Amino acid sequence: MNWITNYVRPRINSIFSRREVPENLWQKCDECGTMLFHRELAENLNVCTQCGHHMNISPRARFTGLFDGGVFVEVDVPEPVADPLHFRDQKKYPDRMKAAQKGSGEKEAMLVATGEIGRTPIVAAAQDFSFMGGSMGMYVGNAIIAAAQEAVKLKRPLILFSAAGGARMQEGILSLMQMPRSTVAVQMLKEAGLPYIVVLTHPTTGGVTASYAMLGDVHIAEPNALICFAGPRVIEQTIRETLPEGFQRAEYLLDHGMLDRVVKRTDLRDELITITRMLMKLPPVVRGELPAPAVKADEPAAEKTAAPKPTESKAAAKS
């Protein structure tokens, strides 16, 4: 939980890696095909500036846009046993893990952090779809439990961004057991009287939907996100008919009573601030330019020396 290793270093790394790959300057929208300038796209939180299509966003990028001044402190997640089943399909599980770690620059498929949004202290957890499809294994289960415990300890709401193809097959039954484990985490929050808000992002499917993603006090989804238990392909094979347009998409789930709201990613931060502040019985948020937050007293003293420069924040202009 060191501010320098967890926050400064990745940022520095990302600056350098960006310079090394100039071909990443442009990205094509998966939906409308428009070539989008990388920086512009990142500033718009990976939402296409042409058609409004929501592309995947890494937990780190999401948190940078979400938290005041882009400042957050990572919460430690207990490391589970590596490759508990000695799983091997066409590749060995540890090899798949290494490839995923290299590809994403992250340790695992979920990131947990504490920080403030519109001066509202929260704990946030976000799932990384780019890491083995965001799949829920023991680490993700541990991350959700750690997030809930941190929220209970600090008496803060938990906001969870789900994104996953489902359970991680390479951990077999132990990945399935994350359904009850994550449910226990949700119960900890409910018993402590703390809000648990789920933001369902594209895609949220399988065992993830059938556990912590559907147990929130408030369910918000990003537009057009696929949210389901069984995927459309499986259903088409079972019932042998073509599914209607928009089936299992966020708007469809909203119509069928499974969600409270469908909110654009660019409006999400304001909406989360409004909802959490009401549920926490805090006064309305002060809108306008605010300096980046000062370092909290409850954080380790070492971090004070590395207080963020307000100029570094792009979120200050957003709030």
Place this chain on the structure above:
Amino acid sequence: MTQYLDFEKPLAEIEGKAEELRALARANAEMDVAEEAAALDAKAAKLLDELYKDLTPWRKCQVARHPDRPHCRDYIERLFTEYTPLAGDRNFADDLAVMGGLARFKDRPVMVIGHEKGSDTKSRIAHNFGMARPEGYRKAVRLMEMASRFGLPVVTLIDTAGAYPGKGAEERGQSEAIARSTEMCLKIGVPLVSVVIGEGGSGGAVAFATANRVAMLEHSIYSVISPEGCASILWKNAEKMREAAVALRLTAQDLLKLGVIDRVIAEPRGGAHRDKRKAMDAVGDAITAMLKDLDGKDGTALIKDRRQKFLDLGTKGLAA
């Protein structure tokens, strides 16, 4: 009429021959085949022993899905008295893939809930092959909550390929229904014991099996995904189900090692379907033992026991 699995072909031949001999003898009173038939029987028994001694994970899947394997309804008839089915989710429908209600287990009133697959074409369709829709899970939630309020232990019998992947099921919130059922399992202040009697298929099984104690029949399976499904995703070839079944560690023996289940119930020679009564009575003994384990614990302790069990899960790998 016994239904043979593909790996039981040699056995089918021997048993067939013995049957033929006996039929001949019945038609012809002068023939004495007793000795020969007995020899064949002995040979068959020996072969059966050999076949079932070390079943591969895929063969266990086949046995777990055997059409003659005793189902939830059979267990309820044999092990419980005064079974009074309770129907409906009070919302949309009654899902016959899940059966449940009040019953007495050794005179003690309990709530029994399980997946029912059906036993012939007609009943299989009626029970949707044991694949529940949201209404099934919501019925279970209702029954568990009721049991908790009246202080009745809950016994669940798991036997499902998984939750039903259908259009209506998705529309009516299949994921939410499963999540709520798992949540209710963790909430009730009464003993909750589960037995996987056949297939423990993914979320559809977890929804009932998040219990204080979980037992599995020796040749039943419990897995995050079917071997065929896993093979088609990771091997890009559903025919690789044998390999997938090995990799997934879905057997009762492996799950005991991983600490996911608490006990393995031995099956009669040749699997539960070859001696249903014996198999069902063994399950009855396991339920008795598991309930006894939980005797004397109050509601708070039972909830704590259950939660802690799942929080602690996964600290053990197979390495040891």
